Amino acid sequence: MESAPSLLSQDQWRLIDQSTTGLIMPAIQSFAMDDTLCASVGAxxxxxxxxxxxxxNTVVLGIQDTKLPYLAEGLDYLRSEGFKPIVRNSGGLAVVLDKGVLNISxxxxxxxxxxxxxxxxxxxLELIRSMFAESGKNIEAREIIGSYCPxxxxxxxGGKKFAGISQRRLRRGVAVQIYLSVEDSGGRRAELIKEFYSLALKGEITKFTYPTVRPEVMASLSELLGKPLTVQDVMLMLLVELKARSGYLYSGQLxxxxxxxxxxxxxRIAERNALLEKP
Structure with a gap:
């Protein structure tokens, strides 16, 4: 039986680059943006x-995270560390975004x-493996116990997580999203989430099982590849790969x-996030 063609092979790809402008945007706008694109591309x-x-400096919570028994204390800790907590409109659990984390949808x-x-x-997975093929490293896709948002x-x-993938489906459009920990310390990001859960759970047994975060199982691509790598370096690798996979790649806006x-x-997402605002 013939296998389906790669989803990466498209007649054309439009690229909307917010890798720099996103730094001055509220992070919830990104999730509204992907929903908008799902509706448009799906139609x-x-x-x-x-x-x-x-x-x-944003911590993106999943819907389950908003049910933590001592959520307010966890949120206060994140804010004290200079991070803004938001909640996304899809599954998954808490992840860290900062200047050294590139997200691709x-x-x-x-x-x-x-x-x-x-x-x-x-x-x-195919896209990321192709982008980093020259590194000679084996990129595995499997659950890493002890990571955040497993x-x-x-x-x-080598058993150390640098990325997580999620999906959002809306109006016959599919957004496949990944965060790539590119720069700095993946373990330091994990320490932040470990402490968040410690304060927001306080050891209570809950219906939902939250991860016991072990910072040593998380790392950035710079650490794993043993060389300094920037978000813009990875952007260039993405452009090369998409251009090779399409008849036409162009930079566009909404x-x-x-x-x-x-x-x-x-x-819609702002209403959900109003619940996290301090009274």
Missing amino acids: HLAPATARTWVHD LILPEKEKGIDINRGYDAM GSYDLSI TPHELDLLPGYYE
Whole structure:
């Protein structure tokens, strides 16, 4: 039986680069942006889109994190460390964003038969492996116990996690999202989340099992590859790879239709985040 073609092979890719402008945007706007793109790309009003984004000193919580018994104490700790907590509109658990973490979203149309959930994850895994093929390192996809936001598509080198993949499906559009810990210390980011859970749980037994974070199982790509690597270095690798996979790669912005959609999606996630604001 012939295998399905790679989801990375598109007639054209639109790139929306917010790897620098994202530093002055509220992080919740990124999640509204991906929902907007899902609606537009899913309706075939825009081509397959890759969006890159970086936000400074933000901890993105999952919906389950908002049910922690001592959440307020955990949030106070994050704020005291200079991090803004937000909650995303999808699954998963707490992750750290800062200037050294590059996020990539691939927004694809579901088309007639739809995109199997593993096929979406596999496309992102294929992309990252291709981008870093010259390193000679084996990038594995499996759950790394002790990492924050653990999942079956944790990406690791030598048992140390540097990335996590998630998916968001909306209006026949699929956003496959990854955070890549590129610069600085992956372990230091993990220490922040470890302390957050310690304060927000206080050892209580809860229905949902939160991760016991072990900072030693997390690292950045700079650490794992043994050389300084910047977000902009990885951006260039992404551009080269997308160009090789498409008939046409171009840099674009939101269309007028997408600009009309964005405020509605932003309002929805802003309402969810109002619950985290201090009284």
